[in-house]
Amino acid sequence: MNTWEPRKNLRCVELLRHFWDDVYLELQRQKKYFVPDRFEPGLSSYLEQRARQRQSLQQWEAQINSVGGVTKRILVRNRVDLEGPPKNFTYINDYKVGEGISVMNVAVGCNCTNCLEIPSGGCCPGASGHGFAYSQGGQVKVKPGKPIYECNNKCGCGPDCPNRVVQRGIQHTLCIFRTENGRGWGVRTSERIKKHSFIMEYLGEIITTEEAERRGQVYDRQGATYLFDLDYVEDEYTVDAAHYGNVSHFVNHSCKPNLQVYNVFIDNLDERLPRLAFFSNRGINAGEELTFDYNMQIDPIDMESTKMDNNFNMTGSPKKAAMTGSPKKHMRMECKCGTDNCRGYLF
16 A cells, blocks of 8 residues: 555555545546545545545444344445435334334244145135245245235244245345435345345334325425335325335335335234235346335235325325326426336326
């Protein structure tokens, strides 16, 4: 590193690497192609801010991975601007149940010796009138719109049961990163992901539809929404990931997404409160951004089901009024996904 300091005294090789990485990144942004003999005050100030930012992001990354719910590590990277960890956001690894909402745990489970090959009474899926959702390798094989019933904490099978996929948590190394085209934070995979693999759950605070309407009007004025309807059978509850959530909080929209959402039931069989699980709808390469369609429609019974709640991008007009020809105008949010079939708007 061009220094006369003895090697034994250099215990900061990684720090030096970060320093010069920041120097070259900023010079490149300024379209300068040589390192000056002396750093200008502006560059020195930027380097100090980058060092503080990196420290705060490293602390946030450590906090995320200490929460649990992941087998592989969640990384955090920002090589675009000086934005630090999000404010007023708490990372969680399970639903946060809102006030006045009761979640009942299942009372019974299966007694299979081999849930995949010798399911007793159809195992947990059969008991609910549905087929086995996974292959031996853990890939989902049911069509979108069909529910998934996994084995629960009352079942006799062990943690390696092939009908325990979502409950094992995130199995791939993912990275929360700052996008370069103004879409804020995004999520990409650091390893190749097979088609139909489980990626993550959409977690947040479970609230009533009435509370979602109130919060949604606030989020609409802010130009963003993290509300996801739990309307598999009834539109009674919503997941709000604005202030409590996991890595899914940072997943961006795309009109050509590589993730598909499924309704999953594990320890709670109340059909009003499914878990929302993202599976890959194709093979995804390492370094590729993960996305889902905020306005996806998959349920063959209710085509309004399983999508981001767009009630609140309509100047306060509720969904039912909009579907019956409400004169309210849509406040459409611009889409920046950049795909060939981009709709041009999120909702």
